[in-house]
Amino acid sequence: MEKRVVFHNPVLPYLLLAPQLIVTFVFFIWPAAQALKQSVYLEDPFGLSSRFVWFDNFVELFEDPLYLDSLLRTAGFSLSVALIALASALYLAVQADRAVRGAMAYKTLLIWPYAVAPAVAGVLWLLLFNPTMGLLPYLLRGMGGDWNHYTNGSQAMLLVTLAAAWKQISYNFLFFLAGMQAIPRSLIEAAAIDGAGPARRFWTIVFPLLSPTTFFLIVINVVYAFFDTFGIIHAITQGGPAGATNILVYKVFNDGFIGLDLGGSAAQSVVLMAIVITLTVVQFRYIERKVHY
């Protein structure tokens, strides 16, 4: 879409674009280009010399069992977060859509975790599951269980997954609810007259009609789990124990910023870049289709 009426001025448009473009160039494009460049160089630890090594950094990366392990963990983590957050939000949205009285109050009370920072969400769950003073480990011990996410890798993973999913429920809930409210009532009523109960109406009408929303949310949730959960991991487990929660973004930060492995960290950056680009393309292609829907 283009404007028919435009202004003419030889300098003004460039001046208006300058701040955005300068920030973009200095803090986005230049560093990203540097990361691309470093990913094909091998630098000595003191930064004194570097030499061109083609794709050695990538070969090394994908031969590194720790990295492959982190890749798998990230995939599992993202899928679990997306699944838990989407399923519980969808269930709550179905109920909220059905509630006649108090719908607004329910909505308000369910959306505010969106405003909680991921790292803060991590601290909340850390308190609940603290092995020495937390409430849930106490209850678990009462039932003969044992909880210590500082030593048990799968428990640590479960904890960060819960914290990450908890924070994302409100976002998904809002979009599911909006999606459901856009479905024409007449469809639902027609099905009800034909004798379809609530469960059947959901699976044959509501769920299929929600599929664009669901698909969009899957992409958003995976992006969230990949990138925005850094704060949760950093606050609760720091990637541990023994790398059990070392997801890709945490690893790239840890290897590069703490471990100062320039080439390896740059190669990791480039892999992450490829993942974001793929996800963004998927997201935008979907949005084009939504227009026709």
Add this chain to the structure above:
Amino acid sequence: MVENRQWLTIFTHVVLLLGIAIVAFPIYVTFVASSHTLFDLVRMPMPLLPGAEAVNNYMQALRAGLGEGAGTEAIGAGRMMFNSLVMALGIAGGKIAISIIAAYAIVYFRFRFRMTAFWLIFITLMLPVEVRILPTYKVVADLGMLDSYAGLIIPLIASATATFMFRQVFLAVPDELAEAARIDGAGPLRFFWDILLPLSRTNIAALFVILFIYGWNQYLWPLMITNDADMLTVVIGINRMLAVGDDQAEWQIIMATTILAMLPPVLVVISMQKLFVKGLTETEK
């Protein structure tokens, strides 16, 4: 509601209340923890009802939440929240300001490299901080912006989503308005200031709500570029308080700070719910 079945209605409300309880439970426990002494907290089981120490704990958190370390003075959540506020307002205001003028240039002018500029802005969407950690840090360090508000704010204010949103808003503005303005002799800046800005007021407000939360909750970026205790944001401050090594973490103070850290963004969401929902759905288009 299509049919009226009493048990179904009751079931609906029970599920929703349960959902709210589960969502709110971690926060409730945090609040309870922030109102007891450490001694009460570490005794098993942890209390489930608020205690009497709330005022003391919050006062201490605000004054000197992060105790003195090796060579550093104690710093309170008050100072950290001020830093977070500056960062959140700076990011929200900065993003809106530079995006709205960029969108204006792209929509209302024809010039060389217009599409190039558009794509350059689009690319930022694909380059989150996480994929360019070290080089960005180096740029900021070279520019001498470590441990400064400028360093916290400026590298984060480029925004493709905000630019796209304003582009959509401007494209929906009727051409007749620009035509009328031109006939009346208004220049491009006058048109922008007197007509487009007032027309975009609600969009700006909605975007501001989302960006304020985004800015307040930043983590990786301030973690990297702030070291000075004076420059810590409150979210990072909590993390510093937790990292006490072998010492007993002061949970009651940490929890009071946690409540303080989430109060501003949560209040913004609840009090400006309509704008918040509008902003959320519009920026994702």
